[in-house]
Amino acid sequence: MNGDLEPNRVLFRLPRPGRRSGVRFLGLIMFLVGVFITAALVPAPSYADEIFTSPKQGEPSAWSGWLEKEPGPFPGVTINDEPFDGDDVEQPIEFPHNVHADTNKINCLYCHTYARRSDVAGIPPTSKCMGCHSVIATDQPRIQKLAEYWEKGESPPWKKVHDLPDYVRFTHERHLKKFLFDNPDMGVERVDEVCALCHGDVKKMTVAKKQKSLTMGFCTRCHEANDGPFDCQKCHK
Amino acid sequence: MSIVRNFIQDWSRYRKGIEDGGFHEYEHMWGMVIDLDKCTGCNACSVACYAENNLAVVGEDYFAHGQAMHWMRIERYWDEPNLGDKASKDTQEHGASFMPMMCQQCNAATCEPVCPVAAAYHTPDGLNAQIYNRCIGSRYCANNCPYRLRYFNFYSYYETSWPSPLDMQLNPDITVRDKGVMEKCTFCVQRIRTAKSDAKMDDRKIQDGDIKTACQQTCPTSAIVFGDLMDHESDVHLLWHKHQTKLGTPKQDKKNPELRGYRLYEQLNTEPSVTYLERVREV
Numbered sequence: 001m002n003g004d005l006e007p008n009r010v011l012f013r014l015p016r017p018g019r020r021s022g023v024r025f026l027g028l029i030m031f032l033v034g035v036f037i038t039a040a041l042v043p044a045p046s047y048a049d050e051i052f053t054s055p056k057q058g059e060p061s062a063w064s065g066w067l068e069k070e071p072g073p074f075p076g077v078t079i080n081d082e083p084f085d086g087d088d089v090e091q092p093i094e095f096p097h098n099v100h101a102d103t104n105k106i107n108c109l110y111c112h113t114y115a116r117r118s119d120v121a122g123i124p125p126t127s128k129c130m131g132c133h134s135v136i137a138t139d140q141p142r143i144q145k146l147a148e149y150w151e152k153g154e155s156p157p158w159k160k161v162h163d164l165p166d167y168v169r170f171t172h173e174r175h176l177k178k179f180l181f182d183n184p185d186m187g188v189e190r191v192d193e194v195c196a197l198c199h200g201d202v203k204k205m206t207v208a209k210k211q212k213s214l215t216m217g218f219c220t221r222c223h224e225a226n227d228g229p230f231d232c233q234k235c236h237k
Numbered sequence: 238m239s240i241v242r243n244f245i246q247d248w249s250r251y252r253k254g255i256e257d258g259g260f261h262e263y264e265h266m267w268g269m270v271i272d273l274d275k276c277t278g279c280n281a282c283s284v285a286c287y288a289e290n291n292l293a294v295v296g297e298d299y300f301a302h303g304q305a306m307h308w309m310r311i312e313r314y315w316d317e318p319n320l321g322d323k324a325s326k327d328t329q330e331h332g333a334s335f336m337p338m339m340c341q342q343c344n345a346a347t348c349e350p351v352c353p354v355a356a357a358y359h360t361p362d363g364l365n366a367q368i369y370n371r372c373i374g375s376r377y378c379a380n381n382c383p384y385r386l387r388y389f390n391f392y393s394y395y396e397t398s399w400p401s402p403l404d405m406q407l408n409p410d411i412t413v414r415d416k417g418v419m420e421k422c423t424f425c426v427q428r429i430r431t432a433k434s435d436a437k438m439d440d441r442k443i444q445d446g447d448i449k450t451a452c453q454q455t456c457p458t459s460a461i462v463f464g465d466l467m468d469h470e471s472d473v474h475l476l477w478h479k480h481q482t483k484l485g486t487p488k489q490d491k492k493n494p495e496l497r498g499y500r501l502y503e504q505l506n507t508e509p510s511v512t513y514l515e516r517v518r519e520v
Binding site: 036039040041042165166167169171173174177231232233234236237 | 413430
């Protein structure tokens with residue numbers, strides 16, 4: 001291959017003088033007029049329209065047969081309340097979320113502090129537990145178990161409950177920014193409602209349990225309702 | 238009135254499209270420039286790619302079968318006759334030239350339309366993406382790639398590639414691929430993704446220099462430059478502009494010998510995003 005393939009740049013040749021050249025020229029003009037009118041009538045498709053015909057909010061979509069959108073707890077957010085019952089996860093210490101988040105009203109972000117500034121929400125270090133529990137409720141058996149780990153210098157081997165597949169990337173910080181920090185109707189004290197969109201009502205649980213399916217359909221339905229990115233490589237790595 | 242508006246809109250899009258080769262729809266257009274005059278063939282980029290992208294080390298036998306997983310490979314050519322010892326044909330003293338080869342991220346890619354499950358597709362960033370969990374391993378894309386830059390996992394290389402303590406070095410931002418999956422250079426899309434996410438967190442636009450690919454970061458002679466071609470002040474765009482490399486042409490006009498830019502197999506109209514700058518030889 002010598003690389004000399006020049007494109008054929010001559011698309012139309014002007015008609016040579018002849019008997020029927022006027023007719024041909026008129027035909028060419030009519031053809032061009034037709035092309036321009038068609039180009040004007042058909043709206044210009046964007047790149048995204050070619051791949052994903054994502055409907056606007058409120059219009060019926062391909063998903064709408066198996067999802068009935070209901071307004072969420074705060075404006076702009078639509079959640080999907082499909083029932084899902086995850087497996088029970090056996091943790092080294094039965095951590096009671098209801099005592100911490102519901103009874104004592106501790107903010108989620110106090111312990112899961114990495115959620116607002118990194119991809120993963122993270123599990124707090126044992127030192128954060130001991131910050132309170134060196135004083136509070138030291139006579140409880142679970143706290144004594146925690147203190148044993150602390151004196152040994154080990155972390156309790158917590159099990160992961162919401163474990164996404166390896167090929168999925170989910171960032172907590174961007175979702176929190178959209179739903180919480182950039183949302184004027186929400187305050188940081190109501191962060192548990194944002195967490196509940198994907199994690200279920202953790203306030204009512206003792207040991208955390210998966211209450212949402214966290215499948216790709218679960219993600220895309222919310223992305224569609226809230227104008228999230230729809231590019232494959234945004235989430236698949 | 239909508240007719241007139243559509244007409245003007247279409248016309249302006251058409252005019253704008255002529256100027257930048259028809260790629261004005263992209264948000265970004267990641268591109269690269271590799272200066273072959275600076276390249277010393279040290280293979281550091283290849284090693285960096287192995288470390289960054291969880292590439293499996295397949296071993297000697299599989300390598301001999303041509304199953305190596307080097308997304309970034311250095312091709313070696315001899316462009317001078319062997320002047321020294323004739324018995325040692327492979328180790329000449331002079332005349333080696335090197336060419337780093339990675340996925341060219343073609344804008345009119347030949348691999349994309351043949352994929353039966355749309356695992357290979359084009360992102361709005363101008364990247365030629367491969368979605369691993371959608372890939373079924375039909376290998377049409379690799380057979381249709383004119384550059385032979387797609388690599389197929391014929392076996393579960395991950396089982397033997399990283400014995401026990403070594404699996405801690407794996408990059409968590411990218412999947413460990415199993416057998417039956419096609420893979421290729423992604424222009425370090427995990428770094429692009431992270432930089433974009435960080436820029437969005439700070440409510441700013443992404444700047445030139447925010448993203449460095451692993452090969453660019455490692456290159457000791459800075460032969461590799463990476464950036465956004467849509468950003469008209471980025472280093473990549475300035476280099477493309479300096480060497481008058483144009484998108485949308487099957488052949489670059491090279492009247493001036495100082496304009497060294499060319500793209501691989503341009504005559505196939507694949508529109509690669511990587512420009513190579515020719516090596517300068519003393520005559």
